[in-house]
Amino acid sequence: MEKYLKPQEQTAISLFDKERELHEESLIARVWLISDLQQSIPEKAKRSLYTALEDFYEMKLKCDRIWYMGDSIEGSDMKHLEEMTAMQQDAFEKLGIPLCYVMGNHDMDIMHKGKAPVFYNMVKAHKDWKCIDKCDDFYFEDTIGSFNVVFLSDHYAKDLSWWACHGRVYGDESGYPHSEKDLKALSERIKNSGKKTLTVSHYSYPGGNRASNFLGMMMPLPENVFMHIYGHSHIGDFTWAGKDVMRKISWVNDCDIPQVDIASLEKDRGNAIRSAFLEIYPEAVKISFRDHDRKMWTESFTKAIFNS
Ligand SMILES: [Fe+2]
Numbered sequence: 001m002e003k004y005l006k007p008q009e010q011t012a013i014s015l016f017d018k019e020r021e022l023h024e025e026s027l028i029a030r031v032w033l034i035s036d037l038q039q040s041i042p043e044k045a046k047r048s049l050y051t052a053l054e055d056f057y058e059m060k061l062k063c064d065r066i067w068y069m070g071d072s073i074e075g076s077d078m079k080h081l082e083e084m085t086a087m088q089q090d091a092f093e094k095l096g097i098p099l100c101y102v103m104g105n106h107d108m109d110i111m112h113k114g115k116a117p118v119f120y121n122m123v124k125a126h127k128d129w130k131c132i133d134k135c136d137d138f139y140f141e142d143t144i145g146s147f148n149v150v151f152l153s154d155h156y157a158k159d160l161s162w163w164a165c166h167g168r169v170y171g172d173e174s175g176y177p178h179s180e181k182d183l184k185a186l187s188e189r190i191k192n193s194g195k196k197t198l199t200v201s202h203y204s205y206p207g208g209n210r211a212s213n214f215l216g217m218m219m220p221l222p223e224n225v226f227m228h229i230y231g232h233s234h235i236g237d238f239t240w241a242g243k244d245v246m247r248k249i250s251w252v253n254d255c256d257i258p259q260v261d262i263a264s265l266e267k268d269r270g271n272a273i274r275s276a277f278l279e280i281y282p283e284a285v286k287i288s289f290r291d292h293d294r295k296m297w298t299e300s301f302t303k304a305i306f307n308s
Contacts, residue, residue: 016288016297023281028145031065031278032056032097033287035202035231036264038106040075042083048266051273053091055292061277065144066097069231069262070104070154070202072119081110081118089122099129100142102153104202104232105165112170114160138164138178138214139186145280147226148193150186152201152215167203167213183217191222196305199228207253209233209244209261221255227285227303228252229278231263236271248289249301258303260287267293274298 034052039045073084092099101123108117116135123131132140132153142149156163162171169176190197199221203212206219210233233241235248244250248261262276273292278285288300 016300020279020288026281028280028282029064030061030280031067031144032061032063033067033069033229033262033276033278034265035069035262035275036071036104036234036270037084037088037266038071038074038234038264039084039266039268040073040077040080042080042087044266044268045073045084046087048268048273049088049091052265052275052292055290055295056095058295063095063097063277066092066095066099067151067200067229067278068099068101069200069229070102071106071231071264072101072104074106074109076110076113076115078110078115078118085119085122088119089126099123099126100149100151100200101129101131102151102200102202103131103165104154108154108156108163108165111156111160111163116160117156134158136177138182144198146196147280148190148195148197150190150197150199152199152203154202164214167215180217183214187218187220187222190225193224195224196226197222197224198226201228201230202232204228204230204233204250204259204261205252205255205257207255208250208259209241209247219253219255221252221257223256225252225255225257226305227287228257228259229276229287230259230261233261234264234266234270235261235274236267237264237269239269248299258301260301262287262289265292 073081107119123129135156138155139152154165162176206216238245264270267273275290277288284302284304286302289298291298
């Protein structure tokens with residue numbers, strides 16, 4: 001079996017990398033897309049993170065950004081959360097690549113104990129990294145190449161009285177400040193900007209894996225949303241992902257907009273330590289999925305840019 005697999009893997013590696021080399025000169029920007037390291041035991045988190053990083057360093061791909069789609073940590077053992085946060089801060093600082101981060105449901109596990117999310121506070125305090133400016137904001141924006149990027153984050157009250165994740169509000173719902181009107185207003189704002197826009201979240205829109213009702217309130221999305229990128233539903237997680245367990249690419253319901261699931265950076269729930277790379281070229285955007293365990297590309301998806 002091993003004899004049979006090895007030449008196949010080498011062919012795949014060579015094919016993806018040769019294609020990349022051909023287009024390297026016209027590359028506008030590259031982003032490393034990661035999500036769901038999601039471990040409650042620091043030793044397990046370390047094993048997954050370091051496996052991914054070893055492969056990342058060996059690939060020698062120059063990246064302009066890291067986008068972290070949440071569930072960076074899991075559980076409510078403060079000592080473990082602080083250790084896993086420090087481990088990731090140290091690792092990503094060493095890469096020296098600007099990082100954008102949205103919170104996911106497990107980043108908020110500690111809120112059940114009345115404490116603020118640890119990883120968010122670390123990113124918020126970091127001078128080169130971006131996340132929601134105020135903890136009760138539900139989005140922030142950035143740009144990459146000619147694209148506007150809208151990052152949709154889980155969020156919480158400054159006084160910790162409520163927190164919103166997984167499409168619902170926990171704690172004192174009466175103080176929750178956002179409504180469908182605000183989500184629809186964001187959709188309208190994206191539409192009126194006229195800019196090609198990428199949206200990024202821990203969750204998918206309806207039509208994706210384990211979709212969020214909260215994001216669903218933005219529907220229908222304006223046509224200038226080019227693509228959506230999310231995590232949460234770990235590929236290969238037969239316990240939670242249902243029939244879509246291996247689906248990486250789908251379309252937003254009733255819209256001509258693709259959405260890609262790039263989770264997860266662990267393989268205790270998912271079936272590989274995986275991430276993806278977003279590459280922006282003048283005429284197309286390409287997503288390449290990476291299996292860090294096997295140190296190989298597994299699939300890619302390319303969408304043409306029409307400059308109308
Ligand atoms: Fe999640």
